[in-house]
Amino acid sequence: MTVSRRSLLLASTAAPAAGAMTGIPPARAAQAAGAASGRRTVPLRDGWRFALVNPGGITDPTGAFAEAADPAYDDSGWREVAVPHDWSIELTPTTEHGTTSGTGFFPGGLGWYRVAFTLPAALAGKRISVEFDGVYMDAYVHCNGTEAGRHPYGYTGFALDLTDLLHTDGSTENVLAVKVQNRLPSSRWYSGSGIHREARLVVTEPVHVERWGTYVTTPEFTEDRGLVRVRTSVVNASGVGTDVEVVSRIVDPRGRTVARTSSTVAVTDRATETQELAVPAPKVWDLATPHHRYTLDTELRVGGRATDTQRTGFGFRTFRFDPDEGFHLNGVHHKIKGVDLHHDLGALGAAVNVDAVRRQMTIMKSMGVNAFRTSHNPPSPEVVRVCEELGIVMLVEAFDCWRTGKTRYDYGRFFDEWAERDATEMVLAARNSPAVLMWSIGNEVPDSTSTAGLVMADRIIDAIRAADDTRPLVIGSDKYRRLPAKGSAADLMLAKLDGLGLNYNTAKSVDQLHAAYPHLFLFESESSSETSTRGAYQEPERLNTGENHTPGRRPPRPTTTTSPPGP
Structure with a gap:
C-alpha cells in the first residue's frame, strides 16, 4: 500500500530548491532554506487528512482503520482538512450517541488525522518535537507507526519528543497519525471534537x-x-x-x-x-x-x-484583591465587570481562530466587560493574547470536575493520573501574561466539600504554586450558600484558598461568609446561565434569591380578563 504524497518542508540549510517539494509554496520554501541554526518552528496547519471512523462511539466497527497509524496505510480516500479543525460542528445534530442539550446535540466519536512530511539531512542531530495546543479529547499520537504519547485532557497543550522516531534523510517520508476519542457525554457544554487548537513541529539544537x-x-x-x-x-x-x-x-x-x-x-x-x-x-x-x-x-x-x-x-502591573476594599489594578480601584465564556466560537465551532476570538472579545469590551473567566477550562494561547491586546483581565480555570465527574465520560476518568500535569501546563502556558490575575482550581466541583477532596485540592494547589507563586488561588463554587460547619471539609477547603467565587448566592450569604472568613476576597463567579430567564431584570430593592434564574426578577403581571357581555 502507498501513502499519498504530502510533504512539509522544514527550515534547513540543506533544503531543496524553492518549490521543489510537493505542496510547498515557493516563498515558504525559500524562506525555509535561508534558516541556518537555532530554533525553527513549522505550523502543522495544512496537509492533514481526516477520517471520521465512528460518530457513535470510540470503536472501529469495520476494522478498516486498525492500521491507520502505519506509515504505509492508504489514506488517499480520507478528506483533506486544515488544522485547527472541529469535526463535530460539521455533523447533523442528533439525540443519539450520548449527545445532550448542553452540548448542542452534536456527535463526537472516533476520528483519525494523518499528515506526511520529509525532513532534510541537515536536521540529523537536532531535537525535534511536535506540539499541540489542544486536542479534544483523549488523543493518541503516533509517529511512523510508533505510539509517541497520549494526552486525555482536551484543553491543555502538550509536546512529544519525536527525535528518535523520525527520518532525516531528505527522502523518506514521516507520518504523524493522531487518534482522537471523544466518547459522549464528555462535557456539560459544546466541546467540539478533534485537533481544535494549533499544532506545530519544533526543531532545536541539543x-x-x-x-x-x-x-x-x-x-x-x-x-x-x-x-x-x-x-x-x-x-x-x-x-x-x-x-x-x-x-x-x-x-x-x-x-x-x-x-x-x-x-x-x-x-x-x-x-x-x-x-x-x-x-x-x-x-x-x-x-x-x-x-x-x-x-x-x-x-x-x-x-x-x-x-x-x-x-x-x-508587562508591568500590580494588582490586589482586598477582602474589604475590592480589586485594585496599578493602585486604582476598579469594579470587575466580568463574563464567563466557554471556549467555542458559536457557529464556527471549537476550532480556534484568532480573528473570531478578537471579534468576540471586542464585542465583550464594547459592552463594558473588563474581566473574563475561562469557564471551565484552560484557554487557548490566542485567547490569552487577545485579552492582553484589549486590556481584559483574566481568571484562568483548570477543571469542571475532579475525580467525581458530572457526565459519564468527562475528565473525572483521568484526574488521578493527570491532574498535576494539566494544572502545571495551564500555568506554564499563561503565567507570563499581564492579563492573567487568578488561577481557579475548579468550578462547582462535587469533591471540593469532601474529605477526599481536600487531598485532591492540595495536589492541584501544590502543582500551581510550584509553577507560579505570584497570583491568588480561587475556586468557583455553588457550595457556600450557607456557612459550612466549623471543621468540616467545606470549611477546611477555604483555608487553602485566597479567594472564593460564588455561584448564585444570596446577598445575605455573602455578608455571612465575609464575616466568617475575613481572609478571603469574595466575588461573583456566576449569576446566570443558559437556564436563566432572559428579558427579566433585577429590581434594586430585591435581594438576590440564589435561584438559577435572573436574580430578584419581577414576577409576571396577572392577566386581567373580562366576561363577555350577556345576551
Whole structure:
C-alpha cells in the first residue's frame, strides 16, 4: 500500500530548491532554506487528512482503520482538512450517541488525522518535537507507526519528543497519525471534537530553552525604574556537560532595547538560571493601556555560538484583591465587570481562530466587560493574547470536575493520573501574561466539600504554586450558600484558598461568609446561565434569591380578563 504524497518542508540549510517539494509554496520554501541554526518552528496547519471512523462511539466497527497509524496505510480516500479543525460542528445534530442539550446535540466519536512530511539531512542531530495546543479529547499520537504519547485532557497543550522516531534523510517520508476519542457525554457544554487548537513541529539544537522555560516577573517597580526577574530553564540533550551563556534582552513597546544582561551556567542535563534586569521608566500594562507590553529576548550560546533564541511577552502591573476594599489594578480601584465564556466560537465551532476570538472579545469590551473567566477550562494561547491586546483581565480555570465527574465520560476518568500535569501546563502556558490575575482550581466541583477532596485540592494547589507563586488561588463554587460547619471539609477547603467565587448566592450569604472568613476576597463567579430567564431584570430593592434564574426578577403581571357581555 502507498501513502499519498504530502510533504512539509522544514527550515534547513540543506533544503531543496524553492518549490521543489510537493505542496510547498515557493516563498515558504525559500524562506525555509535561508534558516541556518537555532530554533525553527513549522505550523502543522495544512496537509492533514481526516477520517471520521465512528460518530457513535470510540470503536472501529469495520476494522478498516486498525492500521491507520502505519506509515504505509492508504489514506488517499480520507478528506483533506486544515488544522485547527472541529469535526463535530460539521455533523447533523442528533439525540443519539450520548449527545445532550448542553452540548448542542452534536456527535463526537472516533476520528483519525494523518499528515506526511520529509525532513532534510541537515536536521540529523537536532531535537525535534511536535506540539499541540489542544486536542479534544483523549488523543493518541503516533509517529511512523510508533505510539509517541497520549494526552486525555482536551484543553491543555502538550509536546512529544519525536527525535528518535523520525527520518532525516531528505527522502523518506514521516507520518504523524493522531487518534482522537471523544466518547459522549464528555462535557456539560459544546466541546467540539478533534485537533481544535494549533499544532506545530519544533526543531532545536541539543542545548535549548525548555518548553515554557522562560518565567518573567516584575516584583517591584516605580515610575523611574522597574525590576524584572527572569528565570530561564535550559536543557542540554547532547549527553556532554557544557557551559551555557544566557543572554537576556528586554525590548520596550516601541521596539527599543532598554535592558540587557548575560550570565553563564553549567548544564549537564537541565539547569535554571535567574537574572535581574532594570528597566528605566517602565510603561504600565492597564485596562486603558494594554499596548504597554514588553518582550524578553533570550539567547543561549555555547562556545560563542548561538544555539537557541526565544521571545516572551510580559508587562508591568500590580494588582490586589482586598477582602474589604475590592480589586485594585496599578493602585486604582476598579469594579470587575466580568463574563464567563466557554471556549467555542458559536457557529464556527471549537476550532480556534484568532480573528473570531478578537471579534468576540471586542464585542465583550464594547459592552463594558473588563474581566473574563475561562469557564471551565484552560484557554487557548490566542485567547490569552487577545485579552492582553484589549486590556481584559483574566481568571484562568483548570477543571469542571475532579475525580467525581458530572457526565459519564468527562475528565473525572483521568484526574488521578493527570491532574498535576494539566494544572502545571495551564500555568506554564499563561503565567507570563499581564492579563492573567487568578488561577481557579475548579468550578462547582462535587469533591471540593469532601474529605477526599481536600487531598485532591492540595495536589492541584501544590502543582500551581510550584509553577507560579505570584497570583491568588480561587475556586468557583455553588457550595457556600450557607456557612459550612466549623471543621468540616467545606470549611477546611477555604483555608487553602485566597479567594472564593460564588455561584448564585444570596446577598445575605455573602455578608455571612465575609464575616466568617475575613481572609478571603469574595466575588461573583456566576449569576446566570443558559437556564436563566432572559428579558427579566433585577429590581434594586430585591435581594438576590440564589435561584438559577435572573436574580430578584419581577414576577409576571396577572392577566386581567373580562366576561363577555350577556345576551
